Amino acid sequence: MEARKKDKIRILFTLPNLTTAGSGREMFNVVEQLDKSVFEPWIGIQKPGGSLYEEIEMKGYPILVAPFLVSESSGIKEKLVKARQYAKAFIPYNFQVWQSFNWSSDFTEALVARWAGARYVYVKKNMNWNRLAWKLKSLLSYAIVARNSDLVRNYFSTWYFKGKAYLITGGVAAERFAPQARNNVRQQFGIPEDAYLVCCVAQLVRIKDQLTLIRAVAEVPHAYLVLAGATRDEAYLKEVNDLIAELKMHNQVRVPGPVADVNALLNASDIFVLPTGTLLGHEEGCPVALLEAMAAGVPCIASNVAGSRDLINDDTTGLLFDPGNHQQLVHQIKRYKADPVFARQMAVRAREQVKAKHTLQKEGEAFANMYLNIVGRR
Numbered sequence: 001m002e003a004r005k006k007d008k009i010r011i012l013f014t015l016p017n018l019t020t021a022g023s024g025r026e027m028f029n030v031v032e033q034l035d036k037s038v039f040e041p042w043i044g045i046q047k048p049g050g051s052l053y054e055e056i057e058m059k060g061y062p063i064l065v066a067p068f069l070v071s072e073s074s075g076i077k078e079k080l081v082k083a084r085q086y087a088k089a090f091i092p093y094n095f096q097v098w099q100s101f102n103w104s105s106d107f108t109e110a111l112v113a114r115w116a117g118a119r120y121v122y123v124k125k126n127m128n129w130n131r132l133a134w135k136l137k138s139l140l141s142y143a144i145v146a147r148n149s150d151l152v153r154n155y156f157s158t159w160y161f162k163g164k165a166y167l168i169t170g171g172v173a174a175e176r177f178a179p180q181a182r183n184n185v186r187q188q189f190g191i192p193e194d195a196y197l198v199c200c201v202a203q204l205v206r207i208k209d210q211l212t213l214i215r216a217v218a219e220v221p222h223a224y225l226v227l228a229g230a231t232r233d234e235a236y237l238k239e240v241n242d243l244i245a246e247l248k249m250h251n252q253v254r255v256p257g258p259v260a261d262v263n264a265l266l267n268a269s270d271i272f273v274l275p276t277g278t279l280l281g282h283e284e285g286c287p288v289a290l291l292e293a294m295a296a297g298v299p300c301i302a303s304n305v306a307g308s309r310d311l312i313n314d315d316t317t318g319l320l321f322d323p324g325n326h327q328q329l330v331h332q333i334k335r336y337k338a339d340p341v342f343a344r345q346m347a348v349r350a351r352e353q354v355k356a357k358h359t360l361q362k363e364g365e366a367f368a369n370m371y372l373n374i375v376g377r378r
Contacts, residue, residue, distance in 0.1 A: 019052070083111035087115035102122065105133035147285035170358065177292045190254075201262055204232060218249055271299045272296075
């Protein structure tokens with residue numbers, strides 16, 4: 001049996017696995033920022049493996065591999081029985097806080113955490129809410145981390161959720177994503193040095209709406225576009241390629257997949273655009289790609305959706321446009337292109353904002369303060 005060190009708060013950080021796109025790194029960033037003289041973080045997963053798993057092992061963080069999610073296809077009685085059963089594996093570790101980064105609406109993890117004696121906290125990263133499971137998960141939670149102000153205002157402002165919700169936006173390594181001298185990225189992609197380069201770093205999925213961005217760039221003279229990101233929807237990728245062909249933009253658009261050095265791509269670009277749509281109300285949580293571009297000192301444009309509008313103050317730290325409105329996006333791109341001084345002013349202010357509010361250190365401090373609050377240490 002593991003006895004908890006009395007002077008430390010033991011926290012279990014959970015994800016089903018450490019190969020989930022972005023979520024594992026997001027979780028581990030918080031873990032690494034915590035003061036280890038105050039907190040004792042553990043990692044809980046259901047399935048081992050992956051490069052991040054190996055990194056966490058190498059750095060000496062304890063990893064606990066055990067089931068804590070009951071299949072969604074199970075009936076409610078089976079879910080209750082299995083959750084109680086799963087909790088037994090965690091009871092000996094005396095976790096005070098159970099911090100989940102699982103993005104789904106599954107509520108069985110909250111039951112496991114409660115029956116294991118821990119205060120369950122989850123991170124709400126998306127704008128989904130219609131399923132009953134979200135309400136149950138939130139009711140069973142001791143605290144909820146909301147990644148943008150729309151989540152707090154629209155979902156957690158009622159009296160039974162208000163006291164649980166903590167607004168904690170994402171953070172980035174401002175020293176890693178920073179302005180740098182022009183590199184050879186354009187040469188690698190076969191893009192002329194005098195071209196106006198627009199870049200977007202986002203998974204190729206329908207909600208990111210790269211189609212609107214392609215249509216907009218097609219109307220900007222001498223503009224090129226790099227759409228960097230993993231393909232998560234083959235049917236959507238076909239639509240992207242079909243639109244490129246339809247608009248005869250083969251020479252202007254590059255779709256390279258994931259890019260290893262994102263900061264180099266950002267610094268090779270004239271502007272960054274995140275064109276997220278509003279398909280089924282998904283919008284953004286707190287878009288890390290946008291924060292990275294702001295930190296890199298690149299002039300940014302984003303669609304006016306939840307998450308993005310928390311980061312971009314229109315005409316102050318960047319430009320916004322109505323989601324799906326490619327003509328508005330054309331107008332905003334041309335504003336930057338016609339006035340480089342204005343574009344540079346937006347970029348400088350955006351980077352200052354990231355350094356002041358959205359570093360990994362700031363994010364870690366916010367999580368730490370929440371943990372101290374919910375365990376009664378302050």
